[in-house]
Amino acid sequence: MNAIDNGKNQENDISLGLLLDMLAGIKDAPLVFYYDGQPVKSGYHITEVKAGQFAGLDCGANPETWSEIFIQLWDVEENDRKHMATGKFCAIVRRVTEHVRLDASARLTFEVSDGVRPMQLYCATMPVLRAGAVHVALSPRPASCKPRDRWLAEENKKAVVCCGPSAAGSACCA
The missing domain is CATH 1.20.5 (Single alpha-helices involved in coiled-coils or other helix-helix interfaces)
Structure with missing residues (x-):
């Protein structure tokens, strides 16, 4: 198992910029996300990319501010489709940047649903290149x-x- 990031594949909460940097130069490899112990189906779509600026007060009455980018994955099967290539994923994100300012250092959250179960929030680990595909494990984002x-x-x-x-x-x- 070769980690694209020199072995730091267990690190959670990577940023969008780090993910895109790790995918650079691997444009033709399939990009497979895993959540709940299973890979996304080969027909998955990116249905939305959104950026948010948040401000709040934590439970210790400390003010908090942060930026967050959400990538919504619709986990569906479609006839004759293969897992999205990393280059297509990067192109979709680049296209979004033409209309929405995306802070590359912002916290990255994946919203995943199969269209039946409720959407759930996940954070991503570093991509791993294995057997010609890029694998990204998503783990539930805890409170x-x-x-x-x-x-x-x-x-x-x-x-x-x-x-x-x-x-x-x-x-x-x-």
């Missing part, structure tokens, strides 16, 4: 507590600084 997430990130940063290579005279991990 989170931003104050807790920030606290955990700070604690993890402290642990790395503290328990990394110790400086002479450091009482940290003595």
Whole structure:
């Protein structure tokens, strides 16, 4: 299994710009998204690409702002269709940019439905090139507590600084 991004294929929440960068130069390979343990059907469509600017207040009363890009996938089977080529996916996104400003660094969310089940939100992992196709795993986008997430990130940063290579005279991990 070859990761297009040099092995970081487990990283979630990639941006649109990063996804497009990873797909550059692989225009003829089929692009297969996976969600709920299954690949999308070969006739899937991109039914909508939209960009949003959001502002809110988190559960700790902290103001939050962010940009997000949503790509809606309609997971349907169509006669004689193969999975969309990466070049076509990139061309669709480029076409959208002619009408809508897309921030390449914005959070990327996939909205997926088969037209029967309700639409669900997913984040994407890094693309993986395997057996001549580009595979992108989509995982459900969970809710989170931003104050807790920030606290955990700070604690993890402290642990790395503290328990990394110790400086002479450091009482940290003595």
